Amino acid sequence: MGKQIRIGIAGYGNLGRGVEAAIAKNPDMTLVGIFTRRAPESLTPLFANTPVHPIAALPDFKDAIDVLILCGGSKDDLPQQGPEMAALFNLVDSFDTHARIPEYFESVDAPARAAGKTALISIGWDPGLFSINRLYGEALLPDGATYTFWGKGLSQGHSDAIRRVPGVKAGVQYTIPSPEAIEQVRSGARPELSTRQKHTRECHVVLAEGADAVAVEQAIVSMPNYFADYDTRVHFISEETLRREHDRMPHGGFVIRSGSTSETHNQVIEYSLQLDSNPEFTASVLVAYARAGYRLSQQGQIGAKTAFDVAPGLLSIKTPEQLRAELL
Amino acid sequence: MGKQIRIGIAGYGNLGRGVEAAIAKNPDMTLVGIFTRRAPESLTPLFANTPVHPIAALPDFKDAIDVLILCGGSKDDLPQQGPEMAALFNLVDSFDTHARIPEYFESVDAPARAAGKTALISIGWDPGLFSINRLYGEALLPDGATYTFWGKGLSQGHSDAIRRVPGVKAGVQYTIPSPEAIEQVRSGARPELSTRQKHTRECHVVLAEGADAVAVEQAIVSMPNYFADYDTRVHFISEETLRREHDRMPHGGFVIRSGSTSETHNQVIEYSLQLDSNPEFTASVLVAYARAGYRLSQQGQIGAKTAFDVAPGLLSIKTPEQLRAELL
Numbered sequence: 001m002g003k004q005i006r007i008g009i010a011g012y013g014n015l016g017r018g019v020e021a022a023i024a025k026n027p028d029m030t031l032v033g034i035f036t037r038r039a040p041e042s043l044t045p046l047f048a049n050t051p052v053h054p055i056a057a058l059p060d061f062k063d064a065i066d067v068l069i070l071c072g073g074s075k076d077d078l079p080q081q082g083p084e085m086a087a088l089f090n091l092v093d094s095f096d097t098h099a100r101i102p103e104y105f106e107s108v109d110a111p112a113r114a115a116g117k118t119a120l121i122s123i124g125w126d127p128g129l130f131s132i133n134r135l136y137g138e139a140l141l142p143d144g145a146t147y148t149f150w151g152k153g154l155s156q157g158h159s160d161a162i163r164r165v166p167g168v169k170a171g172v173q174y175t176i177p178s179p180e181a182i183e184q185v186r187s188g189a190r191p192e193l194s195t196r197q198k199h200t201r202e203c204h205v206v207l208a209e210g211a212d213a214v215a216v217e218q219a220i221v222s223m224p225n226y227f228a229d230y231d232t233r234v235h236f237i238s239e240e241t242l243r244r245e246h247d248r249m250p251h252g253g254f255v256i257r258s259g260s261t262s263e264t265h266n267q268v269i270e271y272s273l274q275l276d277s278n279p280e281f282t283a284s285v286l287v288a289y290a291r292a293g294y295r296l297s298q299q300g301q302i303g304a305k306t307a308f309d310v311a312p313g314l315l316s317i318k319t320p321e322q323l324r325a326e327l328l
Numbered sequence: 329m330g331k332q333i334r335i336g337i338a339g340y341g342n343l344g345r346g347v348e349a350a351i352a353k354n355p356d357m358t359l360v361g362i363f364t365r366r367a368p369e370s371l372t373p374l375f376a377n378t379p380v381h382p383i384a385a386l387p388d389f390k391d392a393i394d395v396l397i398l399c400g401g402s403k404d405d406l407p408q409q410g411p412e413m414a415a416l417f418n419l420v421d422s423f424d425t426h427a428r429i430p431e432y433f434e435s436v437d438a439p440a441r442a443a444g445k446t447a448l449i450s451i452g453w454d455p456g457l458f459s460i461n462r463l464y465g466e467a468l469l470p471d472g473a474t475y476t477f478w479g480k481g482l483s484q485g486h487s488d489a490i491r492r493v494p495g496v497k498a499g500v501q502y503t504i505p506s507p508e509a510i511e512q513v514r515s516g517a518r519p520e521l522s523t524r525q526k527h528t529r530e531c532h533v534v535l536a537e538g539a540d541a542v543a544v545e546q547a548i549v550s551m552p553n554y555f556a557d558y559d560t561r562v563h564f565i566s567e568e569t570l571r572r573e574h575d576r577m578p579h580g581g582f583v584i585r586s587g588s589t590s591e592t593h594n595q596v597i598e599y600s601l602q603l604d605s606n607p608e609f610t611a612s613v614l615v616a617y618a619r620a621g622y623r624l625s626q627q628g629q630i631g632a633k634t635a636f637d638v639a640p641g642l643l644s645i646k647t648p649e650q651l652r653a654e655l656l
Contacts, residue, residue, distance in 0.1 A: 018589065021589060021590055022589065025470045025471050025589075026470055098656065101652055101653070101656050102649070102652055102653050105652055122656055127656045129464075129468075129597075131655055131656045132640045134655045135640050135641065135643070135644055135651060135655050136457075136640060136643065138644065138655070139616045139619075139640075139643035139644045139645070140457075140609075140612055140613055140616050140643070141612060142353045142354055142645070143353050186602070188604075248593075261346065261349060261350065261353075261605060261608035261609060261611070261612050262349055262605070262608055264604070265576075265604040265605040265608050266604050267601070267602070267603050267604060267605070267608070267609045267612070268601070268602040268603075269457075269599075269600075269601055270598075270599070270600045270601075270602070271597075271598070271599050272597075272598045273595070273596070273597055273598075274514070274595070274596040274598070275595050275596075276516075276592070276593035276594050276595060277589060277590070277593040277595070280589035280590055280593050280595070281468075281589060281595045283589070284468055284469060284589050284595075285468055288467045288468050291467075306652060306656055307640070307656075308639065308640050308641035308644075308648065308651050308652070308655075308656070309639050309641055309648075310639055310640075311636065311637050311638055311639045312460045312463050312464060312467075312635070312636050312638075313463065313636035313637055315463070315464065315467035315468070316463055316466065316467045316636075317467070317470070320636065320637075321430070323463060323636050324429055324430055324433055324634060324636070325429070325430050327459055327462045327463050327466070327636075328426065328429050328450055328455045328459045328634055328635075328636070
């Protein structure tokens with residue numbers, strides 16, 4: 001085994017915790033420490049021997065960390081942290097506001113280039129693995145159509161929207177891909193699917209004391225942007241059921257490319273994920289890409305990059321010779 | 329649109345024909361010509377204006393072809409053609425004898441490096457797309473197990489084996505993945521599966537006049553290596569049914585990675601192909617990788633490479649900016 005890759009974690013929510021777990025499963029990596037905005041002593045890492053430092057101490061670790069994994073949110077944390085940290089570290093993040101990726105890319109690219117650092121942005125499963133599968137599908141079958149379905153999965157944004165409805169004490173929302181729509185796509189038919197035809201939404205809601213169930217249900221299903229365009233079902237449950245049956249964060253989905261190579265021959269490529277824990281899986285993806293980021297930086301490939309720029313071989317702990325002999 | 333990528337096709341069977349069709353679907357490519365061992369005038373290309381040349385003329389096209397796609401077989405053609413052509417052209421091939429890939433890689437790498445050429449070997453779906461999905465699965469979920477299932481698909485090797493049985497006039501063999509085994513794997517159970525549990529084999533056989541059906545069936549199902557380790561079903565059909573219902577070359581399969589990110593959370597990644605025409609799809613893959621090979625050669629990345637070495641973005645006709653804005 002060569003030199004260990006020294007990793008830092010910036011931010012310690014569900015994602016940071018998942019990264020700490022994932023590093024332990026990759027024997028070529030060492031965790032230098034967790035860097036947090038909270039008081040370091042208030043935080044309980046997964047492993048008792050993981051060092052915890054205030055985030056302000058990060059610049060002192062400039063030479064001690066090979067790749068910094070940013071585990072903050074895309075709304076408030078990354079737009080500031082990404083460009084700032086790219087001037088100090090090779091980094092990997094999971095910036096996932098699809099519409100703002102080009103702008104975020106530029107904001108990280110400039111400081112990374114100036115500092116000779118490599119920054120892998122928007123890594124995870126969507127954006128990330130789903131993105132590369134949309135790309136592979138399109139490139140391999142240029143005459144075709146691509147479909148992305150999400151779920152069954154807990155949507156954080158939609159769960160938050162439910163909880164803002166008056167009369168709702170607590171609740172979660174699951175996005176469910178339509179089995180009929182998926183079957184149609186798999187058949188090679190290339191259907192045009194409306195928003196309503198692709199996904200349904202299921203809400204599990206705990207009512208506040210004295211709240212009117214009919215009014216709450218109506219407020220949810222008619223909510224613009226979030227629910228009005230979907231077939232939405234609302235189930236009322238007890239607080240105890242919510243705690244017992246809805247404490248996981250499952251997610252996943254499908255990227256399907258259906259295309260023709262000649263008039264009579266249709267070809268279907270399907271990629272799917274079925275995840276018990278969305279943050280742990282995303283974390284696992286970030287860690288594999290941290291290995292790739294380290295290798296790209298060793299090769300002098302500096303600047304902002306995305307999953308599109310990473311050759312599969314760079315993700316593996318194995319040597320190119322091993323990969324050819326064992327996996328090709 | 330920048331400069332067109334100029335492609336040559338060496339060998340014109342089902343695969344070469346598929347490459348000719350695929351190039352027409354990629355507007356950044358031009359087909360310089362088909363190079364054949366047959367008499368050029370005896371060959372009918374898909375498009376009447378496709379030039380056809382004797383294969384011996386290839387060296388004259390050294391400066392007229394950016395990437396040569398080798399469409400010969402792995403047993404007899406490529407072991408000789410690959411090293412020979414890598415000294416003259418950037419190339420892409422579909423060498424698919426898994427056990428001999430390391431040796432073939434070396435035999436192509438040396439002449440390619442000496443000539444400053446880029447050679448993408450073992451491109452297609454297995455080896456190729458399935459290989460990179462085995463790699464992604466292992467790298468993203470290091471604590472897990474990978475399963476490859478093939479089919480439903482026509483197996484050329486097994487069809488040939490049937491046709492060698494005395495009393496068989498004609499026949500085809502389909503490899504069928506076991507739905508029960510796939511469901512078990514998808515459940516996250518990580519079963520240990522025997523050869524017999526993973527696939528079954530279905531044979532559609534036309535008997536020679538006066539042949540003994542029972543003896544033929546027995547000879548097939550007990551054939552070592554090919555059928556003895558599988559549950560094999562033999563159906564006797566008429567010559568007309570064979571022609572009418574079994575003239576396609578469907579194939580496909582599944583690569584499934586099942587892994588854990590913590591004690592309680594299992595994650596499943598699945599990649600699958602459902603192909604009406606195996607050779608046309610393989611051809612389509614070769615053509616997308618020809619684009620990548622051209623770009624790698626422009627970057628000075630010379631020598632033998634595999635799908636493991638190709639970043640997804642290199643396959644697409646779109647610019648990196650477009651890809652980030654549209655597909656990430």
